[in-house]
Amino acid sequence: MRPFVALIGGGLLSLLAGCPFVFGPADLSGVAHDIDGDGQYDLDGDCDDLNATVFAGATELCDGLLNDCDGGALPADEVDDDGDGFVE
Incomplete structure (x- = not known):
């Protein structure tokens, strides 16, 4: 399955194998994944x-x-x- 990537509200939403992960402003605040x-x-x-x-x-x-x-x-x-x- 190819990753689907879209910009949403200044963050980056990536769907890998049907699992959503949001990357963006929250990452810069020190939230670990x-x-x-x-x-x-x-x-x-x-x-x-x-x-x-x-x-x-x-x-x-x-x-x-x-x-x-x-x-x-x-x-x-x-x-x-x-x-x-x-x-x-």
């Missing part, structure tokens, strides 16, 4: 609030993502060596 339900909030270092396996301090998984949000490089063994779309 936990869209992916991982218990980590965007204002507290959740660098990907659409993926519950990615947040500050998360255990690194072999999934091709930097799960712990430390800004470093992926482990050298976490690559798709054979080009099949899966990290081995």
